[in-house]
Amino acid sequence: YTTNQGWLDPYELLQREDPDGDQISSILSQDGVQPKYSGASIVLENGNIQNEGVKGSGEHFMLGKVRHVPLPNQVTSEIAKVHASCEQIGPVRFEWVFDGTKLWVVQLHRGATISSETEIVPGHANEFVRFDPSQGLPELKKAIGALPDGSGILLTKPIGFTSHFADVLRRWGRPSRFLSDD
Numbered sequence: 682y683t684t685n686q687g688w689l690d691p692y693e694l695l696q697r698e699d700p701d702g703d704q705i706s707s708i709l710s711q712d713g714v715q716p717k718y719s720g721a722s723i724v725l726e727n728g729n730i731q732n733e734g735v736k737g738s739g740e741h742f743m744l745g746k747v748r749h750v751p752l753p754n755q756v757t758s759e760i761a762k763v764h765a766s767c768e769q770i771g772p773v774r775f776e777w778v779f780d781g782t783k784l785w786v787v788q789l790h791r792g793a794t795i796s797s798e799t800e801i802v803p804g805h806a807n808e809f810v811r812f813d814p815s816q817g818l819p820e821l822k823k824a825i826g827a828l829p830d831g832s833g834i835l836l837t838k839p840i841g842f843t844s845h846f847a848d849v850l851r852r853w854g855r856p857s858r859f860l861s862d863d
Contacts (some may be wrong), residue, residue, distance in 0.1 A: 717781040721843035724772035724793040733841040745814040745846035759784035804856035806833030
């Protein structure tokens, strides 16, 4: 679903994204939260929690343009509290914004991911096609659409396991990993 910086008419957005009115129950405007840190948290296939984020707005991180940074203990502690509070519904993945005092969950999804600690999408491929994440998400989607059967993606630069880049690769479902983590 749409994530946008700046104003969008919520009624037009809902009509475009969910014309039948049966998929989206709410819209969240993040303008009121001043981000000290922003990022996301996922549960990996082995049950471990992966937290990633950056100082300030997380937009460039989520788009694979910048790498995550070490997060302060206060932030990781607040993320752990969210995971604990969601135990009744099972593993969750979520995007968050920390304003210096409070952690705001700005998107929440049920379920763990298929990512391991070293692979975004585990599995075997007959060949891996290299892709530079600095080309952006639209180019990644084009590259995915042009790949032959049995092939996977080899990212030439690291991106966050919790980023939109990784989400797109997981939805695609073919093996995806990093060329190097340097």
